[in-house]
Amino acid sequence: MDERSKKYIIDQKSDFQSDLGIINQEDLANAKIGQTLTTHLGKKFKVIKPSVNDFIELMDRRCSILIQKDIGTIISKCGIGSGSRIVDAGTGAGAIALNFGNIVGECGKVYSYEIREDFAEVAKSNIEKFGLDNIIEIKNKDIKEGIEENEIDLVFLDLMKPYEIFEDVYSCLNTGGYLAVYAPYIDQIETSYKIAKKIGFIDLSIIETLEREIEVRNQGTRPKTRMVGHSGYLMFGRKI
Amino acid sequence: MDERSKKYIIDQKSDFQSDLGIINQEDLANAKIGQTLTTHLGKKFKVIKPSVNDFIELMDRRCSILIQKDIGTIISKCGIGSGSRIVDAGTGAGAIALNFGNIVGECGKVYSYEIREDFAEVAKSNIEKFGLDNIIEIKNKDIKEGIEENEIDLVFLDLMKPYEIFEDVYSCLNTGGYLAVYAPYIDQIETSYKIAKKIGFIDLSIIETLEREIEVRNQGTRPKTRMVGHSGYLMFGRKI
């Protein structure tokens, strides 16, 4: 991070060049978290331990990204953790897959289906840069043609008609595993609910979350004037 | 889980006894996820892969538990994942620590401070039962006397006056690490914000999340009549 609070992702194998000057490769290779590096122009850069959110903020995004609050809800509702096995579709730029990969770690696995080749390429590149390519597998396939994995703990779907593959989802899940669906329209989520119920998913629930920011100003404290009114509905079901 | 959807945590070292009959120890020891076991009364039990939420639902709770939606928000906002190092206070029954432990896994660590001995004992017992005692360390200490760890990625505080230890929190964090505060009263969060700002935390934000359930009935679809209006505010800050 530079003196203007702008963040950078650094490749430690070559010199770093910016409008504030150059830091040579040797300094970068030896840099430790918390250390301050100085460019040949005397400008200072701080080495920070990046979080998955820093990375997603900086990465190549070609399509809209499911907002953070919904990711948190999915993770906590489904009890996802280190070692979990997750199937995710559609990948998009890979933001959700990165969040999942960051959590399941080396003992877990994320299989992410994306039908569009261009999105799949972007996602692959993003995941390699963050060093999670051994954990996350991007599959440039139509998930409607079949889920090739099994013993899955969570299947997360962000598709136009998620309910078309619920039977297949049911088959690939562990007993106790979860289905999570994200959909912006109430009609999509209503149909999803009815089909999931018919197939036999239990503990079905639909939720929406509203996140509001609070401002502390000199005059006093108050919620912000503008907020996000809707991202999408989330539906959850469980296989027993 | 029995035929009435009631869940049980099973100790595989002895026979399981319930009002629906007995399952002998041998069957339990060999049980696999998804299998159905039958009691001597012919009642059926399904073996499910438990999620951390199943466990928290069933465990010994002597104090109120921070609700799920806030846990998800903390995890996603702070980019916590496999391998993260977390300090948490106060522990209570250990629900938050269990959630964190489930995510950081074997490569990570959770240090959980609880001043009350009775709570610390309950939490220790809960954590052993879930098998996370190698990951989560319950410390029966007053966190105000000092944080003994360092290179921490997240300090989460659920205390009456969290701001009393913000200097100490700052010291123990990695560059790039997060402070997260949960507080039910606006006054607590306002003071926290002002002190965190003075100490030098950046990216300060305060949020509240509202979660609303949607019902799909035969007559139509609608949000539920009653909802939780407030659990607490969350404040986030980052060390750079």
Added chain:
Amino acid sequence: MDERSKKYIIDQKSDFQSDLGIINQEDLANAKIGQTLTTHLGKKFKVIKPSVNDFIELMDRRCSILIQKDIGTIISKCGIGSGSRIVDAGTGAGAIALNFGNIVGECGKVYSYEIREDFAEVAKSNIEKFGLDNIIEIKNKDIKEGIEENEIDLVFLDLMKPYEIFEDVYSCLNTGGYLAVYAPYIDQIETSYKIAKKIGFIDLSIIETLEREIEVRNQGTRPKTRMVGHSGYLMFGRKI
């Protein structure tokens, strides 16, 4: 209002009897707002100027009452005031009609359709007691058989299938007049929107309002733990 903050509606033509004693008719007939009356047992009663809400709180209610927040929204969105002419269906216990009648006053008029005879009787009785029977006309008729009024400023519908009579609503409205629909289910409101659009209503909008209470306690200030998550959606349209 007695010493326990319990409110009463008094008939000034006879003695008032309660468990706190008797106030004789003469005292009641001469009572002025703000005065304190004393029973033969020495208990005190305060004479307050009743608001329409006091009355609705005390009146005979045989069916659920649309909650206050939605009434306020309808009045302000449709610019209803003294002198407005309103059609309302179904009446129920007459709470909505009373609110409208209280606002339109002697220069205005409220026509309230109720298909069920028992509800219509309750509503009539309630309206007489509050003295608005010259302003509000309760009609024990099925509004689907036709709206008999015209030059109406607002038609408010709280019916299962409000859209069945939108053509008739359009005919009876003033140019510039409003249609307002209350419906608990999203499916009802979606259909209403599509049909209203087809018929030619303009400025169509659908809203929902969430009302949250804040508590000031000694420990601090915070929103209440429980709140109403949903009463109904409101749809508005205008005839031009």
Added chain:
Amino acid sequence: MDERSKKYIIDQKSDFQSDLGIINQEDLANAKIGQTLTTHLGKKFKVIKPSVNDFIELMDRRCSILIQKDIGTIISKCGIGSGSRIVDAGTGAGAIALNFGNIVGECGKVYSYEIREDFAEVAKSNIEKFGLDNIIEIKNKDIKEGIEENEIDLVFLDLMKPYEIFEDVYSCLNTGGYLAVYAPYIDQIETSYKIAKKIGFIDLSIIETLEREIEVRNQGTRPKTRMVGHSGYLMFGRKI
């Protein structure tokens, strides 16, 4: 309203001129609601019965206007109607006073205090144009120097430190009358609550309302992406 849905307030004493042509004074003087007038250029204008909201939308606004949803809540919570007597401060451009005036009608009265002369002038002009100058009295005075009216049903305050005049408010109210306070900051409303309680107001409550719009699109139905997160808190109290 012209063919582009643009609205105009017409002075019937002279010709109306616009970029779509001229309508002569004689036509305007005889125009009836619902009629279509044609300019010398052949463009059509529809005569609509204006609501108070049309007027507020078009009037001269020099300062921010309390949003509609809060006005509705105040009216319904305080049971305001035809004939009510209201004190209001500060006036601003007069939007709130216009809303109140529209409701209390000829039998009621609104006294609106505004300390700034320029605002008071704008408000006076707006109220004359809407023809409510016999109902609403704009007073270019500091309300802190005393409320000159009595037997008031509602005092509405939108001031920086509303609590400074609560004693005076209490004196001017009818027994059964209401105090309503609008304030954007939680600190203002907290202080208001404590002082109102000390003075003896009963039925104290603080609320905030969130209004969310729903969109019906071809793809489906959903809440809008953006919404207003906060306008202000409302505090209510009652004199008994």
